[in-house]
Amino acid sequence: MKLFITQASPYARKVRVVLAEKHIECDLVTVASLAAPDSPVPEYNPLGKIPTLVLDDGTSYYDSAVIVDYLDNKVPVSRLIPQDNINRALVRRWEALADGVCDATVAVVMEKRRPPEKQDETLIERQMQKVTRGLKRMSEDMRESKWATGDRFTLADIAVGCVLGYIDLRMPEIGWRDLYPNLAKLHEQLMARPSFKDTAPPPS
Numbered sequence: 075m076k077l078f079i080t081q082a083s084p085y086a087r088k089v090r091v092v093l094a095e096k097h098i099e100c101d102l103v104t105v106a107s108l109a110a111p112d113s114p115v116p117e118y119n120p121l122g123k124i125p126t127l128v129l130d131d132g133t134s135y136y137d138s139a140v141i142v143d144y145l146d147n148k149v150p151v152s153r154l155i156p157q158d159n160i161n162r163a164l165v166r167r168w169e170a171l172a173d174g175v176c177d178a179t180v181a182v183v184m185e186k187r188r189p190p191e192k193q194d195e196t197l198i199e200r201q202m203q204k205v206t207r208g209l210k211r212m213s214e215d216m217r218e219s220k221w222a223t224g225d226r227f228t229l230a231d232i233a234v235g236c237v238l239g240y241i242d243l244r245m246p247e248i249g250w251r252d253l254y255p256n257l258a259k260l261h262e263q264l265m266a267r268p269s270f271k272d273t274a275p276p277p278s
């Protein structure tokens with residue numbers, strides 16, 4: 075089994091943390107440039123995106139939400155996604171929110187890479203609102219709990235930890251630790267786990 079990744083991708087990190095937490099062996103293939111015409115990814119994923127998981131029989135899975143679902147069921151111990159309907163939906167909603175904040179962060183970063191005169195301020199503002207509203211909602215929903223949702227470590231915590239790490243990388247000026255001490259506490263707790271420590275994005 076092999077997983078196509080880039081080192082900085084928060085979506086790929088989510089899958090890497092799941093692999094580590096569940097002790098699943100998988101070869102990691104770092105893609106140098108997703109935009110390059112010779113990127114190996116489109117052969118397995120027509121969207122050309124990472125993470126993409128390829129099984130030994132050639133079956134490929136994407137996107138990150140599908141991959142983590144597959145992995146959690148492949149090794150059904152230490153489940154990261156609850157099996158009962160309500161708690162499962164809550165965990166997946168946290169994942170959707172965290173991934174959505176990643177999407178908005180990526181959109182802002184990409185727009186800001188364009189020449190200043192071509193940047194769309196309205197787009198940037200709209201995406202930034204998603205980021206700030208998303209972080210605020212995470213903090214409000216978590217309150218003083220130890221974990222994002224429920225009484226144990228789940229995929230919700232993994233998704234939140236990955237988006238916070240990505241914001242540290244791309245938008246440290248947000249200062250989310252001062253704004254949301256409960257998220258800071260959760261992040262510190264997560265960074266004590268080898269699965270998070272070993273997958274931290276390299277400094278940009």
Ligand SMILES: N[C@@H](CCC(=O)N[C@@H](CS)C(=O)NCC(=O)O)C(=O)O
Pocket residue numbers: 080082083084085108121122123124125137138139173
């Ligand atoms: N919803 C997807 C998002 C994946 C994604 O956007 N990955 C980025 C890298 S962080 C990518 O592959 N970008 C290349 C492209 O869009 O062509 C997931 O959760 O896997």
